[in-house]
Amino acid sequence: MKFLTTNFLKCSVKGCDNSNLNFPLRYVRENCQLEQDESIEFNPEFLLRIIDRVDWQAVVSVASDLGNTELPPNKPEFEENLTDEDMVILRDLHTLLIQTNIVEGQMQCKNCEHIYYIKNSIPNLLLPPHLA
Amino acid sequence: MLATPYVSYDYNKVYEPSEDSFLLLDALEADLSWLNNRFNDAVPLTIEIGSGSGIVSTFLMQNGIPNANGLYLATDLNPWALDATLDTCSKNGCKNSHFDVLQTDLTSSIRENEVDLLVFNPPYVPAETVPELPHSNHAVRDDEWLFLALDGGDDGMVVTQRLLNGLDRILSCNGVAYILFCARNKPETVASKMKFSGWKSELVIHRKAGWEVLSVYKFYRN
Ligand SMILES: C[S@@+](CC[C@H](N)C(=O)[O-])C[C@H]1O[C@@H](n2cnc3c(N)ncnc32)[C@H](O)[C@@H]1O
Ligand SMILES: [Zn+2]
Numbered sequence: 001m002k003f004l005t006t007n008f009l010k011c012s013v014k015g016c017d018n019s020n021l022n023f024p025l026r027y028v029r030e031n032c033q034l035e036q037d038e039s040i041e042f043n044p045e046f047l048l049r050i051i052d053r054v055d056w057q058a059v060v061s062v063a064s065d066l067g068n069t070e071l072p073p074n075k076p077e078f079e080e081n082l083t084d085e086d087m088v089i090l091r092d093l094h095t096l097l098i099q100t101n102i103v104e105g106q107m108q109c110k111n112c113e114h115i116y117y118i119k120n121s122i123p124n125l126l127l128p129p130h131l132a
Numbered sequence: 133m134l135a136t137p138y139v140s141y142d143y144n145k146v147y148e149p150s151e152d153s154f155l156l157l158d159a160l161e162a163d164l165s166w167l168n169n170r171f172n173d174a175v176p177l178t179i180e181i182g183s184g185s186g187i188v189s190t191f192l193m194q195n196g197i198p199n200a201n202g203l204y205l206a207t208d209l210n211p212w213a214l215d216a217t218l219d220t221c222s223k224n225g226c227k228n229s230h231f232d233v234l235q236t237d238l239t240s241s242i243r244e245n246e247v248d249l250l251v252f253n254p255p256y257v258p259a260e261t262v263p264e265l266p267h268s269n270h271a272v273r274d275d276e277w278l279f280l281a282l283d284g285g286d287d288g289m290v291v292t293q294r295l296l297n298g299l300d301r302i303l304s305c306n307g308v309a310y311i312l313f314c315a316r317n318k319p320e321t322v323a324s325k326m327k328f329s330g331w332k333s334e335l336v337i338h339r340k341a342g343w344e345v346l347s348v349y350k351f352y353r354n
Contacts, residue, residue: 005205005232008177012240017301023243039227046201049175098230122214123234125241126265132237 001123002037003100006062007054011109012116012125012132021111024058027065032105032118034066042094044087048078050097063096134161137190137224144274145212147184147281151341156253156312157191159336159348163310167198167249170306174199176248177304180206181238181295184281186217188251193226198249204231205242209265210277211235238294244301250309254292258316259283262290288317296326299351308352310336315345323349330354 006024016022056075063071078086105118116125126132136157139149160167176198180189183206191197193204206217214233221231234241239250255262262285266272284291292311295302299309313319323333331351338347 001232001234002230004203004230005234008205008243008246009234009241010243012236014240017244046175049173049201050203053175121232122211123232123236123241124211125234125236126209127237 001102001118001121002098003062003102004050004054004097006102007058009107009123009125011112011114012127013109013112013114016109016111019111022109024055024062025107025116026110027062027102028106028108028115029065029067032066033103035101035103036095036099037101038099040098042091044082044090047090047094047098051075051093054097059097066102068096134191134195137187137194137220139185139187139190139220140223141185141216141219142212145277146210146216147213147278149185149187151339152253152256152312152314152346153184153187155337155339155341155346156188156251156310156348158339159310159350160188160192160197160251161195162337163350164195164197167308170308171198171202171248174248175201175203177203177205177246178249178251179239179242179247180204181208181250181252182213182254182281183208183217183233184210184213184253186213186220188253189217189231190220190224190226192249192251193221193229193231194224202229202249204229206231206233207236207239208233209235209237209280212277238291238298239302242302245304245307247302248304248307250303250307252292252295252309253312254295255280255282255284256288256292256312256314256317257282257284258288259285261285284317288314289322292317292322296322296351299331303352305353308350310348310350313347313349315347319347319349326351
């Protein structure tokens with residue numbers, strides 16, 4: 001599962017929908033195995049739109065779960081003409097959001113604490129019968 | 133006419149692309165420019181529920197539906213379907229799209245009001261019950277997965293209705309859902325109920341397939 005997808009995943013438990021702790025999930029670093037997928041090309045325009053769309057708070061939170069604490073607390077803003085510095089930031093975000101793949105891992109709801117697993121890059125968010 | 137993706141998988145475990153799958157492709161193709169216009173400049177999030185072989189998701193990515201900047205997710209209950217979906221996607225070379233598959237029930241693990249395009253060819257065959265989810269990914273008889281692909285309970289509508297009931301919390305404000313029905317689902321009644329609760333409900337396409345009439349409706353906000 002790509003890092004970017006973490007920006008769309010919440011806890012499946014219905015009762016957690018009324019809590020604001022059900023998103024983002026917490027990623028358990030010790031049990032997460034990451035891989036970089038270099039095959040996806042860097043496209044600054046696409047990335048700008050992605051940045052516009054994502055919940056930045058959640059990006060920062062998941063990145064720090066996974067050991068990256070370098071991100072600015074506020075969503076970066078870019079002028080019409082991208083500077084060299086902007087390009088460096090965008091490249092970094094490309095590496096993080098688009099190329100980083102969580103191959104194996106654990107994620108936990110901050111509300112109900114239910115743990116979900118990622119295996120072979122595929123997250124399983126099904127609930128056991130007593131929670132469904 | 134847009135090309136149909138190449139698909140090959142073990143159809144004892146995963147729903148084989150059929151008339152319903154193809155009708156859904158035709159509906160999306162017919163609405164291609166409508167969708168392009170609607171999502172013009174954005175990074176739309178597309179979710180296919182119950183992707184089975186992956187034919188529909190692959191078709192969307194290959195043809196830039198709803199646009200060329202899309203993010204795509206596909207879900208299924210059946211782990212073999214997720215495997216098949218990844219396989220179909222890579223066999224057809226859709227590489228540069230952002231795409232992930234998730235094992236989840238409908239959209240229960242997707243953040244609310246984020247989905248721009250939702251596509252669902254549901255289990256729509258009227259049946260006594262909706263089959264229970266096989267308990268583990270192992271030691272499950274293959275045909276259990278196929279029943280899950282077909283049986284839709286009362287009127288074949290139980291799973292679809294569950295989705296429609298939650299649609300307001302699933303779609304983004306601009307979002308649109310394409311859903312496949314068979315005649316025994318009483319789609320006209322479903323559509324007029326949806327209209328009554330404030331949705332635009334439009335028939336996109338319909339076709340006779342054997343003794344069954346299949347149709348695709350789209351639902352979006354006024
Ligand atoms: C009729 S098949 C459609 C497969 C494929 N999309 C196609 O058009 O060929 C229905 C699919 O939905 C899946 N499914 C059934 N109930 C589901 C649910 N509650 N959540 C997610 N997927 C479900 C089945 O496993 C099956 O793959
Ligand atoms: Zn929870």
